[in-house]
Amino acid sequence: MTPERVAALLGRFPHLRDLAAEAVVSQARADEAWAAKEREWQAAAAQAKAEGKPAPRPLRREDPPVHRYRAPTFEVPRDEIVDVCRWLRDNPEYDMTQLEFVSAVDWPDRFEVVYLLVSMSRGHTAVLKAPVPKDDPRIASVVDVWRGADWHEREAYDLFGITFEGHPDLRRIMMSADWKGHPLRKDYVYEDPAWLVEVAAQRQREIAPTQDGERPSRA
Amino acid sequence: MPLRTEELLLNMGPQHPSTHGVLRLVLTLDGENITDVRPDIGYLHSSVEKMMEHRTYVQNVALTDRGMDYLIALNNEAAYCLAVEALAGVEVPERARYIRVIFQELNRIASHLVWLGTWGIDLGATTVFLWCFRERERVLDLFEQVTGGRLHHVYFRIGGVYADVPDGWTGACRDFLDYFLPRVDEYHQLLTQNPIFEARTRGVGVIGRREAAAMGASGPVARASGIAYDVRKAAPYEVYDRLEFDVPVQTSGDCLARYLVRLEEMRQSVRIIRQALKDLPAGEVRARVPVAMKPPRGEVYVRTESPRGTLGMYVVSDGGETPYRVKIRAPSFSNLYALTEMMRGWKIADIIAILGSIDIVLSDVDR
Amino acid sequence: MATGLPPAAGEARSEPQPRRTQIGPLAEVVEVLDSLPGGGLILTTVESALNWGRASSLWPLTFGLACCAIEMMAAFASRFDLDRLGVIPRATPRQADLMIVAGRCSIKMAPIVRRLWEQMPEPRYVISMGSCATCGGPFFYDNYSILKGVDQVVPVDVYVPGCPPRPEALIEGILKLQERIKKEPFLRRQAYAARDGQAGAR
Ligand code: SF4
Numbered sequence: 001m002t003p004e005r006v007a008a009l010l011g012r013f014p015h016l017r018d019l020a021a022e023a024v025v026s027q028a029r030a031d032e033a034w035a036a037k038e039r040e041w042q043a044a045a046a047q048a049k050a051e052g053k054p055a056p057r058p059l060r061r062e063d064p065p066v067h068r069y070r071a072p073t074f075e076v077p078r079d080e081i082v083d084v085c086r087w088l089r090d091n092p093e094y095d096m097t098q099l100e101f102v103s104a105v106d107w108p109d110r111f112e113v114v115y116l117l118v119s120m121s122r123g124h125t126a127v128l129k130a131p132v133p134k135d136d137p138r139i140a141s142v143v144d145v146w147r148g149a150d151w152h153e154r155e156a157y158d159l160f161g162i163t164f165e166g167h168p169d170l171r172r173i174m175m176s177a178d179w180k181g182h183p184l185r186k187d188y189v190y191e192d193p194a195w196l197v198e199v200a201a202q203r204q205r206e207i208a209p210t211q212d213g214e215r216p217s218r219a
Numbered sequence: 220m221p222l223r224t225e226e227l228l229l230n231m232g233p234q235h236p237s238t239h240g241v242l243r244l245v246l247t248l249d250g251e252n253i254t255d256v257r258p259d260i261g262y263l264h265s266s267v268e269k270m271m272e273h274r275t276y277v278q279n280v281a282l283t284d285r286g287m288d289y290l291i292a293l294n295n296e297a298a299y300c301l302a303v304e305a306l307a308g309v310e311v312p313e314r315a316r317y318i319r320v321i322f323q324e325l326n327r328i329a330s331h332l333v334w335l336g337t338w339g340i341d342l343g344a345t346t347v348f349l350w351c352f353r354e355r356e357r358v359l360d361l362f363e364q365v366t367g368g369r370l371h372h373v374y375f376r377i378g379g380v381y382a383d384v385p386d387g388w389t390g391a392c393r394d395f396l397d398y399f400l401p402r403v404d405e406y407h408q409l410l411t412q413n414p415i416f417e418a419r420t421r422g423v424g425v426i427g428r429r430e431a432a433a434m435g436a437s438g439p440v441a442r443a444s445g446i447a448y449d450v451r452k453a454a455p456y457e458v459y460d461r462l463e464f465d466v467p468v469q470t471s472g473d474c475l476a477r478y479l480v481r482l483e484e485m486r487q488s489v490r491i492i493r494q495a496l497k498d499l500p501a502g503e504v505r506a507r508v509p510v511a512m513k514p515p516r517g518e519v520y521v522r523t524e525s526p527r528g529t530l531g532m533y534v535v536s537d538g539g540e541t542p543y544r545v546k547i548r549a550p551s552f553s554n555l556y557a558l559t560e561m562m563r564g565w566k567i568a569d570i571i572a573i574l575g576s577i578d579i580v581l582s583d584v585d586r
Numbered sequence: 587m588a589t590g591l592p593p594a595a596g597e598a599r600s601e602p603q604p605r606r607t608q609i610g611p612l613a614e615v616v617e618v619l620d621s622l623p624g625g626g627l628i629l630t631t632v633e634s635a636l637n638w639g640r641a642s643s644l645w646p647l648t649f650g651l652a653c654c655a656i657e658m659m660a661a662f663a664s665r666f667d668l669d670r671l672g673v674i675p676r677a678t679p680r681q682a683d684l685m686i687v688a689g690r691c692s693i694k695m696a697p698i699v700r701r702l703w704e705q706m707p708e709p710r711y712v713i714s715m716g717s718c719a720t721c722g723g724p725f726f727y728d729n730y731s732i733l734k735g736v737d738q739v740v741p742v743d744v745y746v747p748g749c750p751p752r753p754e755a756l757i758e759g760i761l762k763l764q765e766r767i768k769k770e771p772f773l774r775r776q777a778y779a780a781r782d783g784q785a786g787a788r
Binding site: 023065066067068069070071097098099100101103105106114116118120123125127146147148150151152159172173174175176183184 | 260261264266268269305430432433434435436437446448453454515516517518519520522529531533535543544546548552553556557585
C-alpha cells in the first residue's frame with residue numbers, strides 16, 4: 001500500500017494503529033541506542049589503550065525486542081473490525097476484493113485475530129490484527145463482507161475457541177463435534193478420546209496370546 | 220391431487236471413489252436437483268500447524284511435504300523456505316533460485332497430470348488416467364535423480380537447495396519437455412474434441428467472477444472465471460519476474476474452462492522450464508544457514524502460486540528456535556468452499572464433474 | 587459385535603446384529619469328508635485350490651487417505667500395473683476383500699475405517715501402507731489429530747514401511763499377503779468354527 005493510502009486509512013479510522021510504522025520507529029530507536037553504546041565502548045577502548053590497560057570486554061548485541069513486519073499491518077479495535085473491512089472492500093482506492101484467510105495467534109496475554117486482505121486489481125495486501133482478551137474471546141464476524149470468511153472463521157473457532165458473533169453456522173470444522181478443547185491454543189493438552197482408548201484396549205485383548213502361547217493367526 | 224415431494228438428504232463420502240480422498244458431502248436433493256451442498260471436512264486434519272510450533276525452522280521443511288498438499292511437495296517447500304528466508308534475511312544464490320523454479324514448474328506439471336488423470340476416471344475416460352500417469356512417472360524419475368524421492372523430497376532448504384543437479388540432468392529434463400509438449404495436444408485430441416466430455420463439462424458448475432473473488436477462490440478456479448490473477452505475475456518471487464510466460468484466462472467459469480486453463484498452464488510451465496534451463500547460472504546452490512537458526516522477532520506472510528491457487532505461509536517468530544505460529548493459507552480450502560456455490564442447481568450426475576474440476580487435495584484442505 | 591465406536595456424524599448407529607456365518611453346507615461337507623478315510627487329504631487339496639483362487643484375485647477397496655494413496659494409484663497405473671496380479675480395485679466394501687489403508691488416519695476418520703472394515707465380507711485382509719498407517723510415522727509427536735497406528739482400530743495383516751512406500755514396496759506387500767493366503771487353513775477353520783457353533787473365525 002502506498003503511504004498516501006495508509007494515511008487516508010488512518011485518517012478515516014483514527015483508532016487504528018499502524019504497527020509496521022511503529023516497528024520501524026522502535027527499531028530505529030533501538031539502533032540508535034546500540035550505536036550510542038558502541039561509541040561509548042570505543043571511547044573506553046581507546047582510553048584503555050592509551051593507558052596501556054587491557055581493553056574492556058567487547059559488547060554483544062542482543063536482539064532488540066521489536067516485532068518486525070514486512071507488510072502493512074494495522075491493529076484494529078475489535079468493535080471496529082467490520083467497518084474497517086467493509087470500507088476497505090468498497091473503497092475503489094483499496095479494492096480489497098479478497099480475504100485470504102482469517103486466523104489467530106495465541107500470545108501469552110491475548111489472542112490476536114489476523115485478517116489478510118488482498119486486492120487483486122491494485123496488487124496490494126494488508127494485514128489487520130484485532131486483539132481480543134483471553135477471558136472473553138469474541139469478535140464480530142466478517143461473513144457479511146466476504147462470504148469466503150465462513151470456513152476460515154469456523155476454523156479459528158475450532159482451533160482457538162474464538163467466537164465470531166453473527167456467524168451463520170459456527171460449528172467445529174476440523175475436529176469432530178464432540179472434541180474437547182481448542183488444539184492450537186498454547187495451553188492445550190492432548191488426551192485420547194475415551195472411545196479410542198476403549199477400542200484400542202479391545203484390540204489389544206483380541207491379539208493377546210492365548211494360554212498355550214500361540215497368537216491367534218487371524219486376529 | 221398434488222404430488223407430495225420431499226427433500227432428500229444424501230451422504231456422499233468420506234469413502235467415495237470420486238471424492239479424491241476423505242471428503243464428505245451432505246447433499247440436499249430435490250429429486251435429481253441439488254438444492255444445497257454442505258462439505259464436511261477435517262477427516263485428514265493432521266495438525267501440522269501445531270507440530271511446526273514444536274520443531275526447529277530447518278526440521279519443518281520435511282513437514283511441509285507431508286502435512287500440506289502432498290502432490291506439490293516442492294511448491295510447499297518453496298513457500299515455507301521463502302517465508303523463513305524473508306524472516307531471517309537469508310540471501311539465496313542465483314543458481315538455487317533457478318533450480319527452485321524449474322522444480323516448482325515440474326511439480327506443477329506432475330500435479331496437473333494427477334488431476335487430469337483422476338478427473339478423467341471420474342468422467343469415465345480411463346485412458347486419460349493411464350496416459351497421464353505414464354507421463355507423470357517420467358517427471359517423478361527426473362525428481363528421483365536429483366532428490367531421491369518420488370513424492371516427498373525435502374530438497375529445498377532454507378537458503379537454497381540441498382545439492383546441485385547431477386551431470387546430464389538438464390539434458391534429461393529437456394528431453395522430457397520435448398516429449399511432453401506433444402502429449403498435451405494428445406490430451407486435447409482425446410478429451411476436448413470428445414462430444415461426451417464436452418456435454419458433461421461445458422456450461423456445468425459455473426461460478427461467476429464476483430462470487431469467485433468473494434468466496435476466496437484462487438488459482439485456476441479463479442482464472443477460469445475471468446480473474447486474471449497469478450501471484451507469479453502480481454507479486455513475483457524467486458526469478459519469475461525474469462521469465463516470460465502467459466497467464467491463461469477463461470471467462471465462462473465452467474468445468475471446461477477450468478480444464479482448459481490447466482492444460483494451458485502445463486504448456487506455460489514447459490515454456491518457463493525451458494527458459495530457466497537456458498539461463499541457469501553457475502555457482503553455489505546453498506547459502507550458509509546455521510542449523511539452529513533463530514530468526515529475529517517478527518512475522519512475514521509469503522504468497523506463492525501453487526498449482527491449486529494462492530498458497531500462503533504466515534510465519535510468526537518470537538526469536539526462538541521454533542516458529543511461534545505458522546498459518547498455512549491453503550488454496551484448496553477456499554476453492555472447496557466455492558464448491559457450495561458451483562453445485563447449486565445442478566443434477567446429481569454433475570457432482571463428480573464439478574468436484575473433480577476444482578482439483579482439491581484433502582490434505583491441503585484439512586492440513 | 588459391539589465396537590464401542592461413536593456413530594459417524596449424522597447417522598444413528600443400528601444395534602449390533604449377531605454375525606451369521608454363511609457356510610452351513612460347507613461344514614457338512616467337511617464333516618462328511620473328515621469321516622472318510624483320507625478325507626482330510628482331499629479337503630486340504632480343495633483348500634489349496636480355493637486359496638490359490640483367493641490369492642490371485644485380491645480385490646482391494648479403493649480408499650485412499652493421504653499421500654500414500656497417490657503411490658497406491660501409481661501402483662495401479664501404467665508403469666506398475668497391479669492388474670497383472672489380479673488386484674482390481676473395487677469401489678464398495680461389499681465387493682472387496684482387501685483394504686489398503688494408504689496414509690495417515692485421523693481420529694475423526696477412525697470410526698469410518700472401522701466401519702468400512704466391518705462392511706467387508708470375510709475373509710478380509712488389511713494392508714497398512716506407510717509409516718503413518720503403521721504407527722503414526724512423521725505425525726507421531728506433538729500431534730493431536732492423527733491415529734498412531736491404524737491397528738488400534740482394525741487388525742492388520744501386512745505392514746508396508748516407507749514414507750511413502752514406493753509402488754514396488756506395495757507390490758511386495760501384496761505378494762507377501764498372497765503367500766500368506768495360500769498357506770492359510772481358512773476353509774477348515776471356518777468349517778470347524780461353524781460346526782462348533784461359533785460365530786465365524788475372526
Ligand atoms: S507415511 Fe508418509 S507418505 Fe504415507 S501418509 Fe504418512 S506422511 Fe504421507
